[in-house]
Amino acid sequence: MQLRYVFTELGQGLRRNLSMHVAVVLTLFVSLTLVGAGVLLRDQAGLVEEKFGNEFEIAVTLCRDNDRSNPACAAEADQAQIDAIQEVVDASPEVESSRFETKEEGFEKLKKFYDADYLEGPNAAITADDMPQQIWVTLKDPQRYEGIVSSVQGLDGVAAINDQREAAEPMFETINTLRDGSLLVALILVVAALLLVANTIRLAAFARRKEIGIMRLVGASTIYITLPFLLEALVIAAISVVLAGGALAALIQFGIQGRLADSLEFIPWITWSDSVTAAIVVGVTGPLLTLLPTLLLTRKYIKV
């Protein structure tokens, strides 16, 4: 297939509707950035949840050996004590479910949040053995926790009840509000972007109506006629995706890693490796938003 015409048309088309294309790129850029930010915030909420537990969860920390700081504990909680506590937890009407976390599981979790230097080698600050065993309790209603707390408190083998909901809740609220806000604005902008793309195609089809008419008459295939439109859409999507990716990378690099991660160390912040999902979502959404309306509308304007 001779593609020279297609590429000439592509160049001409991009230049012909330059202002329209810039409008599409800018709208897509901002909406994709917000979509990406929404995904990043969701991942951020996931990280926070992993460390602090979600608002439905309470952690019952069990006694460890030689934990002298805690007068309630004389020795490592034994199996009989664990069974007794588990029984009380499971009998409580406020409890949705519960799961037991071994020392090793607790240690694995810890590894995600701290440098390996502290946790490995002969001089590790903490080993798996230092970790307490825990029972994670999921509540039916996050507001109704007093019953379970009071019935477990004071049982043999219970070192503490970590009810971190109070610390975590405002954090979740902030993150979730930001996430919902950015996704909502993104949605509005996506609608604007779709309309702009539709308009651009209408203009382009009108500007090329003579060429298109001749191509149809002499028997050019539909895909050949559509190709310049599709390539135009793809170029625009690519530019927008690159811009949005750059903005999100800057957000992670300078906003989160450069600023928040240093000033608010107790919160686990997303890193590059966590942003893969956001990159994929942005990279797929961008082309979809331009290619789909292009395919649908060229079918309409370039009927065979």
Next chain:
Amino acid sequence: MIRFEKVTKSYPGTGSPALDQVSVDIEKGEFVFLVGTSGSGKSTALRLVLREARPTTGRVYVAGKEINRLASWKVPRLRRQIGTVFQDFRLLQNKTVSENVAFALQVIGRSRTDIRNLVPETLEMVGLDGKGDRMPDELSGGEQQRVAIARAFVNRPMILIADEPTGNLDPTTSVGIMKLLDRINRTGTTVVMATHDHGIVDQMRKRVVELDHGRVVRDQAQGVYGFQH
């Protein structure tokens, strides 16, 4: 080559059909005039051959295929066998004469070698030798129509459809265009030409199919334009 079998075409929202039970058979290599007043159904008949429209009832065969049953992705292939010329030339003003003719080959994916050979050859045949680098607006109406005919014929179609090709031209120029169409016809190409031009029809003495209100009222070998206008 082209066969209409009891073809009726009605457009929604209009009272009488544009074509009403039309049956015509055009053999390979024939030259046929389609005459009749405006609105008699000439353009609709040509649109059906090109499969720009489908008949409401009846069948249209082109080159042995029933084209109203043709899958839409096969339509471009059908149209490559049909060249089309219009009253208003429809040239691309931003391309030279050669580029206009080459365009028809480019967009159906013909090789550069083919284009280099076929374009000058066709331009010479239509009498535009040496004018390949001109822009369409530097040419006279007759020359522009020759470019349009070159574009329609460059792919050597089996059928050439001409919708009032002399409608915008003076009588002398029209004669030149008719001579050209006749030459193309003698290469074996079937030519169907819709026209209002009495002089041309009477002079050429080819087959005449006359339409009136969507019906065939006359089908005459070596006919003249007739008396009704």
